[in-house]
Amino acid sequence: MFKLIKKSNQSQARLGKLTTAHGVIDTPFFMPIATRAAVKGLIPEELENLGAQIILSNTYHLFLRPGLEIIKKSDGLHKFMHWEKPILTDSGGYQVFSLEKNRKIKDQGVEFQSEFDGKKIFLTPEKAVEIQKILGSDIMMVLDECAPYPASYDEASRAVIRTTNWAQSSRTAFDKIFKKNRVKPLIFGIIQGSIFKDLRLKSAKDLVKLNFDGYALGGFMVGEPIKDTFKMIKLVEAELPENKARYLMGAGKPEQIVQAVKAGIDMFDCVIPTRNARHGLLYVMTNNKSLMTEKNFYQEIHITNSKYKDDIKPIDSHCECYTCQNFSRAYLRHLFMTNEPLGQRLTTIHNLYFYLNLMKNIREELKKE
Amino acid sequence: MFKLIKKSNQSQARLGKLTTAHGVIDTPFFMPIATRAAVKGLIPEELENLGAQIILSNTYHLFLRPGLEIIKKSDGLHKFMHWEKPILTDSGGYQVFSLEKNRKIKDQGVEFQSEFDGKKIFLTPEKAVEIQKILGSDIMMVLDECAPYPASYDEASRAVIRTTNWAQSSRTAFDKIFKKNRVKPLIFGIIQGSIFKDLRLKSAKDLVKLNFDGYALGGFMVGEPIKDTFKMIKLVEAELPENKARYLMGAGKPEQIVQAVKAGIDMFDCVIPTRNARHGLLYVMTNNKSLMTEKNFYQEIHITNSKYKDDIKPIDSHCECYTCQNFSRAYLRHLFMTNEPLGQRLTTIHNLYFYLNLMKNIREELKKE
Numbered sequence: 001m002f003k004l005i006k007k008s009n010q011s012q013a014r015l016g017k018l019t020t021a022h023g024v025i026d027t028p029f030f031m032p033i034a035t036r037a038a039v040k041g042l043i044p045e046e047l048e049n050l051g052a053q054i055i056l057s058n059t060y061h062l063f064l065r066p067g068l069e070i071i072k073k074s075d076g077l078h079k080f081m082h083w084e085k086p087i088l089t090d091s092g093g094y095q096v097f098s099l100e101k102n103r104k105i106k107d108q109g110v111e112f113q114s115e116f117d118g119k120k121i122f123l124t125p126e127k128a129v130e131i132q133k134i135l136g137s138d139i140m141m142v143l144d145e146c147a148p149y150p151a152s153y154d155e156a157s158r159a160v161i162r163t164t165n166w167a168q169s170s171r172t173a174f175d176k177i178f179k180k181n182r183v184k185p186l187i188f189g190i191i192q193g194s195i196f197k198d199l200r201l202k203s204a205k206d207l208v209k210l211n212f213d214g215y216a217l218g219g220f221m222v223g224e225p226i227k228d229t230f231k232m233i234k235l236v237e238a239e240l241p242e243n244k245a246r247y248l249m250g251a252g253k254p255e256q257i258v259q260a261v262k263a264g265i266d267m268f269d270c271v272i273p274t275r276n277a278r279h280g281l282l283y284v285m286t287n288n289k290s291l292m293t294e295k296n297f298y299q300e301i302h303i304t305n306s307k308y309k310d311d312i313k314p315i316d317s318h319c320e321c322y323t324c325q326n327f328s329r330a331y332l333r334h335l336f337m338t339n340e341p342l343g344q345r346l347t348t349i350h351n352l353y354f355y356l357n358l359m360k361n362i363r364e365e366l367k368k369e
Numbered sequence: 370m371f372k373l374i375k376k377s378n379q380s381q382a383r384l385g386k387l388t389t390a391h392g393v394i395d396t397p398f399f400m401p402i403a404t405r406a407a408v409k410g411l412i413p414e415e416l417e418n419l420g421a422q423i424i425l426s427n428t429y430h431l432f433l434r435p436g437l438e439i440i441k442k443s444d445g446l447h448k449f450m451h452w453e454k455p456i457l458t459d460s461g462g463y464q465v466f467s468l469e470k471n472r473k474i475k476d477q478g479v480e481f482q483s484e485f486d487g488k489k490i491f492l493t494p495e496k497a498v499e500i501q502k503i504l505g506s507d508i509m510m511v512l513d514e515c516a517p518y519p520a521s522y523d524e525a526s527r528a529v530i531r532t533t534n535w536a537q538s539s540r541t542a543f544d545k546i547f548k549k550n551r552v553k554p555l556i557f558g559i560i561q562g563s564i565f566k567d568l569r570l571k572s573a574k575d576l577v578k579l580n581f582d583g584y585a586l587g588g589f590m591v592g593e594p595i596k597d598t599f600k601m602i603k604l605v606e607a608e609l610p611e612n613k614a615r616y617l618m619g620a621g622k623p624e625q626i627v628q629a630v631k632a633g634i635d636m637f638d639c640v641i642p643t644r645n646a647r648h649g650l651l652y653v654m655t656n657n658k659s660l661m662t663e664k665n666f667y668q669e670i671h672i673t674n675s676k677y678k679d680d681i682k683p684i685d686s687h688c689e690c691y692t693c694q695n696f697s698r699a700y701l702r703h704l705f706m707t708n709e710p711l712g713q714r715l716t717t718i719h720n721l722y723f724y725l726n727l728m729k730n731i732r733e734e735l736k737k738e
Contacts, residue, residue: 042711082700333435334406344710345410
């Protein structure tokens with residue numbers, strides 16, 4: 001499923017290919033977020049043109065609305081949203097833990113109530129696999145328990161034990177459900193353990209035994225010091241098989257992504273580029289030399305700042321995205337000041353291009369190395 | 370500027386071509402509305418693909434925000450918004466009269482205060498021409514006074530007199546400003562007179578003497594009975610030269626457009642398709658036979674209606690727009706229910722396609738007749 005093509009001799013960075021039911025993806029890569037079966041304001045053709053190889057969608061949100069029946073009737077998420085490339089779906093666990101106030105966690109799964117129809121839902125590891133099967137996911141994530149940050153050692157420890165148990169149940173359910181399928185989705189385990197070394201190590205070792213198609217590092221980017229994140233990544237990766245993809249969930253800022261690639265991470269997802277775009281915070285590349293060695297390779301600009309009111313330059317004069325090729329800062333600022341919906345669409349295009357192009361440049365640098 | 374190609378022998382309908390500085394437009398045509406230099410949520414390339422030959426933009430809104438300095442620095446509205454086809458701009462008069470509470474109307478023009486910076490603005494017929502020159506308009510509208518509906522005979526009469534005087538001043542200013550220009554914009558007069566026959570006739574006769582490039586019928590679609598609208602159109606058109614374009618401002622619903630084409634109108638603009646799209650009200654064609662003879666050729670559906678929740682058909686199974694080719698009612702309803710901005714974009718595409726395709730079909734029917 002994952003083929004390691006090249007390892008950097010200057011860092012832990014890896015170049016590879018991840019094969020899924022909907023196509024082969026060059027690693028390292030970034031996944032734009034289509035929480036509710038749509039990347040905010042963009043059509044699939046635009047995402048493809050921007051260089052998106054895969055998107056991420058949220059099981060929890062789709063399970064509540066529109067609900068599985070409608071996605072089933074639509075022949076899965078790909079057809080529903082008219083996206084023919086790979087889709088990674090999370091298990092829904094993270095949202096249940098972070099968004100639901102009255103969730104009850106039990107050894108078998110987690111119980112919560114739909115805010116839309118009041119129905120009680122009991123999400124189990126098996127059910128998370130079944131739901132993701134109905135969605136037609138190319139890369140499934142197991143149900144895990146993500147401890148909050150900061151967590152006590154005991155809290156984090158309990159979460160690791162539960163995560164391992166659930167990973168075992170997920171693995172068993174997956175193998176049973178897809179026993180007869182020639183083409184199967186990939187299934188990834190999620191390593192937890194907060195910022196406790198021994199817990200992270202234990203979690204990684206336990207999951208590796210279950211032989212997942214890839215390993216995600218969960219429970220990061222939740223407020224912990226970024227130094228700790230990278231310490232943990234280094235520690236955990238020593239336990240991971242080289243021939244499996246590594247996914248740092250929820251990361252991150254551009255410089256964090258570069259740093260994580262250099263630490264050996266292959267996969268990223270983050271709301272930052274799209275959310276920032278909708279708030280008018282845009283990326284400008286300031287360095288065209290090596291991304292892998294330079295630190296400050298970009299700056300952020302706030303398009304609503306009055307200094308851009310008559311600035312007829314594009315967001316980034318060297319950027320080749322549709323927005324920068326055709327529109328000025330003055331025009332974009334005008335759209336934001338007048339709440340024209342086109343503004344958010346154009347800035348989303350730019351910021352996603354920045355991220356996806358960053359990944360492309362990283363891959364090209366690694367190739368040339 | 371306007372070339373009459375063919376007159377229907379079954380109605381007053383006309384087929385023609387209107388030549389502007391940014392291209393030739395087939396008549397009859399519909400103009401999507403780009404109030405603040407953007408059709409809500411769409412890029413220019415999408416508008417072109419939908420069949421838009423020209424768009425309408427609002428002088429008043431652009432004058433206030435972003436202001437003329439910025440548009441001047443951007444080399445005009447076309448470059449500012451990246452639209453290379455023709456643009457019609459209104460004079461700003463309609464908005465000053467309908468939106469401004471503390472406007473003061475004088476014989477020389479109308480005074481109001483910017484809600485954004487408090488500046489007092491005195492909009493005169495001459496100034497309206499100058500502003501539209503800075504915008505780079507292809508079809509300018511003269512400053513007029515649009516009496517409210519209902520208006521007393523005296524009110525309507527005063528508005529007609531002022532409109533004629535201002536039209537004279539506009540004509541003079543235009544001729545002076547563009548004296549040395551080889552390529553000139555078109556300038557249209559606006560006929561007023563509410564629903565009083567003699568006032569409408571007088572207004573039309575007065576304006577025709579000023580030899581405008583086209584004549585707009587203003588002060589309609591403001592709440593008057595539609596029967597009266599069409600009575601007045603018939604009356605006024607008898608006064609208009611055949612070799613000038615005729616524009617029914619602010620019209621209208623699809624059946625009104627068909628009726629107005631049959632009454633001899635060449636040009637339309639309306640917020641209905643785009644505004645309705647954003648509220649989830651969508652058009653479905655129900656008749657593929659003659660548009661010019663059938664009355665009920667379409668129906669409206671509310672996409673948020675629960676009956677569409679698992680409807681995997683497109684909005685209109687016979688429609689060839691991007692939205693209908695790729696997405697189901699169930700998906701669109703889901704986007705609306707979850708406030709995903711892509712929903713309004715996709716329905717705007719459909720409704721605009723419906724309108725623009727309606728005009729195309731009308732032109733083709735007239736050709737074949």
